[in-house]
Amino acid sequence: MIQNIKKRIFSGVQPSGNLHIGNFLGAIKQWVALQDEYDSIFSVVDYHAITVKYDPKILRKKIIEIAKIYIAGGIDYKKVIIFQQSDIRAHTELCWILNAVSARVSDLNKMTQFKDKAGEGNVNVGIGLYDYPVLMAADILLYNTDVVPVGDDQLQHVELARDLAKRFNHDYEKIFKIPEPKIMKQGARIMSLDNPEKKMSKSAESEFSRIGLLDEPELAIKKIMKATTDIGAKVKFNPKEKPGISNLLTIYSLLANIEIKKLEEKYANIMYGEFKKDLAETVAEFLNDFQKEYNKIDDKQIAEILTAGAKKAEPIAEETLMKVKRVIGVK
Numbered sequence: 001m002i003q004n005i006k007k008r009i010f011s012g013v014q015p016s017g018n019l020h021i022g023n024f025l026g027a028i029k030q031w032v033a034l035q036d037e038y039d040s041i042f043s044v045v046d047y048h049a050i051t052v053k054y055d056p057k058i059l060r061k062k063i064i065e066i067a068k069i070y071i072a073g074g075i076d077y078k079k080v081i082i083f084q085q086s087d088i089r090a091h092t093e094l095c096w097i098l099n100a101v102s103a104r105v106s107d108l109n110k111m112t113q114f115k116d117k118a119g120e121g122n123v124n125v126g127i128g129l130y131d132y133p134v135l136m137a138a139d140i141l142l143y144n145t146d147v148v149p150v151g152d153d154q155l156q157h158v159e160l161a162r163d164l165a166k167r168f169n170h171d172y173e174k175i176f177k178i179p180e181p182k183i184m185k186q187g188a189r190i191m192s193l194d195n196p197e198k199k200m201s202k203s204a205e206s207e208f209s210r211i212g213l214l215d216e217p218e219l220a221i222k223k224i225m226k227a228t229t230d231i232g233a234k235v236k237f238n239p240k241e242k243p244g245i246s247n248l249l250t251i252y253s254l255l256a257n258i259e260i261k262k263l264e265e266k267y268a269n270i271m272y273g274e275f276k277k278d279l280a281e282t283v284a285e286f287l288n289d290f291q292k293e294y295n296k297i298d299d300k301q302i303a304e305i306l307t308a309g310a311k312k313a314e315p316i317a318e319e320t321l322m323k324v325k326r327v328i329g330v331k
């Protein structure tokens with residue numbers, strides 16, 4: 001028998017808000033680079049997206065949009081599994097079991113993203129938002145995942161998945177593999193354009209804080225030209241002293257595949273304005289190419305890809321869930 005010796009990666013994006021270059025550079029670009037080396041599963045995690053206010057009609061469209069973005073970004077749907085989280089019931093079922101037997105209120109009280117999203121002391125938010133890291137743990141653990149490639153803001157959630165897996169294995173039987181997070185050295189935390197002290201986010205109010213992957217290239221140029229820079233005039237990478245310019249250098253470096261050092265040399269005696277103009281052109285070119293690919297993909301084909309993906313993913317998830325149900329005593 002030929003054994004599958006590839007390690008497995010699992011990751012996902014929520015179909016909420018507009019995907020931005022932070023999502024691409026911190027997560028999807030990494031998946032593309034790993035998809036040949038790893039047995040890869042990428043989910044459109046729609047049950048995460050309903051933990052905040054949303055419009056059902058828009059959600060339906062966003063689910064398709066995210067899958068299209070995966071493919072336009074370079075994910076090869078013939079090699080990997082792409083599926084919609086809610087198509088596989090095992091996710092919510094394992095989430096419930098972990099809620100009951102492994103997760104503690106004290107674990108979830110530590111989650112910084114919940115505190116940011118709900119606001120400190122705010123109890124008037126859905127339980128789902130609070131419990132969302134447990135659903136994410138279920139996503140990861142169902143597939144015997146070795147590695148979880150994510151941006152820096154998801155690290156704490158992957159650590160929780162590890163903790164829950166260890167606790168469950170200790171309390172029952174060794175069912176779960178302990179997953180490792182994988183964070184890019186560069187690009188794991190792309191910052192907001194109008195406030196480089198904050199990360200670029202889908203939900204920030206200001207459109208000028210992010211470059212959407214589906215933004216008109218002309219609008220993206222305006223956003224880059226308006227981006228906050230720092231005091232001084234030198235194009236130098238120093239996130240503490242020059243967070244704005246350092247963020248722009250990171251984006252430039254990743255989109256153009258040029259080392260930051262080389263960019264610093266190139267722009268050593270050049271003003272911020274010129275640097276931004278060149279970056280804006282690079283961003284516009286990237287968006288043009290990306291959107292050309294995006295527009296080639298037919299929505300109907302996406303529905304088929306997601307259905308086929310769920311068919312392949314479900315038996316893996318079911319097998320893990322069955323083992324879990326046996327050891328907790330319900331089967």
Ligand code: TYM
Binds near residue numbers: 015024154
């Ligand atoms: P989400 O949808 O918020 O973000 C998707 C991915 O994009 C990364 N990211 C960033 N990377 C760099 N710079 C930024 N400014 C930036 N903003 C976002 C995120 O780290 C993420 O990798 N809970 C997850 C989705 C999820 C998941 C999972 C991920 C659900 N289940 C299982 C991995 C495994 C989320 O909300 O990501």
